[in-house]
Amino acid sequence: MLVIKSIPAFRDNYIWLIQNSDNRCAVVDPGDASPVLNYLRQHDLILETILITHHHADHTGGVTELQRHYPKINIVGPDNDPVAGLTHSVSGDEQFELFGTTFRVLDLPGHTLGHIGYVGDGKLFCGDVLFSAGCGRIFEGTAEQMFESLQKIAMLPDETEIFPAHEYTSNNITFALATEPGNEALLFYREKVNRLRTDDQPTLPTTLSQEKQINPFLRTEAPGIVRSVANRTADSSAIAIFTALRRWKDDF
């Protein structure tokens, strides 16, 4: 079984470290090398693999420096996103082995055009596509692409653990409550998140079943959500609701 640890970076990024039962490990989206190198040193670990979800600098900025320390490292990343220095380019539905566990690549365009996620061992590493109680900004793709990427995630088993790349949960909850003030699961979740943040603890990972109860971007069918955007779109299709929510969040 794989053990996952969070390495905080910058203001609110998490670099997820995937640890094997021996001292080998992988990291996801190392935007900065130094916190990773410190962690590896402190825990006597050897970095074998880097997984990249998309090209943004806060997800890739540490790759070159890590490769200098570990010249034989595998650098896995998206075929369709401009990420320099990959040793393995992958795209949707490709599979590969990591420490004896099969990981599958999901194409998740929207935040960037070539954004991918990695699912294996009941865990999803989804970069900047899905956050707890929110979703990524649409920088390169269309609302349709982002909506379909989120739907693809929603098809995974409910118990899937989700590892996004940012600690945005508190802010996202404020917006989620504006869209669905009476959502009791969300009010309950806010208390839990407040306690964790007061203790300086991560709110992540989350689970898909949790997100289906509290994340407005996965709840475009919920009557409260539909009502909350009624003054923003005349169209009641799921994609229209999603698009209205995303625009609302952009200006929130």
Ligand SMILES: [Zn+2]
């Ligand atoms: Zn990004």
